[in-house]
Amino acid sequence: MVAFITVVVLVGLMLVGVPVCIAMGITSAGVFAALGNAKILAVMAQRIYNGTTGFTMLAIPFFILAGNLMNTGGITDRIFAFANACVGHWTGGLGQVNIVSSVIFSGMSGAAVADAAGLGVIEMKAMDDAGYDHTFSAGITAASSTIGPVIPPSIPFVVYSSCSGASVAKLFAAGFMPGFMMALAMGIAVYVQSKRKHFPVMPRMPWGERLKAFVRAVPSLLTVVIIVGGIWGGIFTATEAAIVATFYALFLSGVVYKSLTLKSLMHIIYDSIMTSCKTLFIIAIANFLAYFLIHARVPNQIIEGMLSITNNPYILILLIIFILFILGMFMEGTAVILIVTPIFLPIIEAIGMDYLQFGVIMIVASMVGLLTPPVGMSLYAVSSITKVSLIDLSKEVIPYVVGILIVLMLCAYVPAFSLTLPALI
Template sequence: MSLAILLGVFAGGLIIGLPVAITLGLSSMCYLLFQGMPLVIIPQKMFAGMDVFVLLCIPGFILAGNLMNGGGITPRIVRFANAMVGWMRGGLGLTNVAGSMLFGGISGTAVADAASIGGMMIPGMKRAGYPAPFSAAVTAASSTVGPIIPPSMPMIIVGALSGISVGKMFIAGALPGMMMGLAMMVTTYIIAVRNDFPHQPWQGFGELGKSFLGAFWALAMTALIIGGLLSGIATPTETAVIASLYAFVVGAFVYRDLPFRAVPGIMIDSAITAAAILALVGFANVFGWILVAERIPTMISDGVLAITHNKYVVILLINLVLLIVGMFMETIAALIILFVPLLTLAQNVGIDPIHFAVFAVLNLMIGLTTPPVGICLFICANIAKSPLGPVIKALVPYLITNIIILFLVSYVPFFSTWLPSLME
């Protein structure tokens, strides 16, 4: 009965539109009250969930991304991407995807990508003659590359939950992220050719060189992060601090687009964003503790293994579960609640933890573009001033493409384990 109350309140909160963090805390409180347990457990378990050293990466990388974005990074990245691929059919759509791949190596979050790249590209694409639903769809779909290419907020959460090296998790996402981005570029080109979308004239190697030099210091931040992790010189937390200092120096003294008076506001916004994420982590840890106390992870594992021990069937079942969950639940909450139970199941059938973590995160990223809780979908549709229906229809080819990449990464461990193996 107590478990039914927990899940019922949780489902009810989601249905009426309460924030996920509030829903997790409210359902946990109702469970404890019904069980007659002291409510002091809530702050205790919240603190235990947040008191993890590796979670210090989160405010660091958020601050670094905000400083770089405030320092004029987005237009420089878009200009470079446009110089590379803008001359092809559907060039602005390809620029959108390429820009998201480059921006993802700095922000680490899909929402920041959708808002920043979308704010520039969607109006520009509409002015150039692209349909508003397509402009929103390609932006929403490509924004999901951000949390796969390092740095990545979901990968930090996974490392904190499982004890897997965050550095290895970052590196593991690089190849799948590039595969996802390149596949979406192919999809964009096919759609552009079929619909005779416009393209721009080739701007020449001079513009390509100038735009590269303009974006160099921004792109170097990704190299700094990956290089520090691969070399072992810095931990992920130290890398986040270095990235923040680097972003400030580049924005304020190299690009000179980051005024000193804007820095306090950026720091406050970054702190609020990080606090919201950590509050979600804390409440989800309480909820997860209750699930473990009720032996839900063991029941899930035993239930699936009673049906099959075939690794490939288990991978299919995990993917189906996460695809459905991703449609209704925010990514970080879904990871905190489901990752450990599903990791236990995956390890029982011989799936490598890093391999599992990568395809689990990739899976939930797809949920950012699917209704009813696809936040990137809503952001981009709002920027495009387009109804959701046409945008969802335009998204279908990208969803199919991303699901194909998901299953390719799921069934071929090499794509997610090769780069981390080089760190050993």
């Protein structure tokens, strides 16, 4: 009964336009009070505060700042030029470049919206200038941005680690293969559409030009080596890696490329603070909602309900994925992770699934949420940049969503898909 009331109140508030984080806070506090547990509201401030004070959470604002520095400091321009030199002549041309650029950028930032809003501007301009269909360009830009949170470093993996206890380094390793498979699936979709719509293909660049593009991009590409290599090598934690990435991006932008002014730096810091505050506020409120759900024994009710339907582990996994899809359509990914992780972990333990595998399933499933209305953040980011309507953009990303779903099924039912690399650490 409590679970039903909570869902009705939460969805009702969101449907009338209340922001997700505010809706979660009102739902938690309101249902608590309505059930006669008003005294427990005394711990509300403490739970909200504790939700964002962990050392691991410090990685989030620094990864956001690093991504913004790269977008403004000329780093993403060099990444795009290098990707163009490598794969611009493939069928799909700049569509394939778009995907490869996002794969490289994902190893530096780990935030989908940073990819869509920053690298997306460069990608859209290049594709428009080359004569690509504007809606197609917007669709692949939105879709490719979802690769970022799967390939390390990844902000969602950091959040999942904080509430599950799973190793951040091993989670990062677990995301590599699914992330690259997402890129492959999107590349195939671009190939098919390019053949059907006869999009332009760029001439193959001479090896001399490719070498020049590589040399120009080397300092930027080293960011990936420093971050991922440092974490896997045990040199520093994910939080320390985020700080190192920030200072390295600042060094490249300000000293090496000399493309950063004091005015632009202040603007970057302001934008990063605002984005970090929004993200951490959602995490803080979601932490209190998760506490409320556990206190009200909602996880037990959900587990009992699911087990009453079936005890087949394969069907249970499918039910969990379905629930993640529904939540992802209405809520930001980090909030979903914080809310459902404590609910589903007992089921995951019961069916013998590894925490790392479940983490990958949850993050890949949340990427579908980034591309589905009404909350899809990547859709909104790209729509605001390109002026393509949300309806047209939602239709355009369907082939890429299908590709992500195929990868998700592989993650869910083929454990080696996400557990092979972590076993080597």
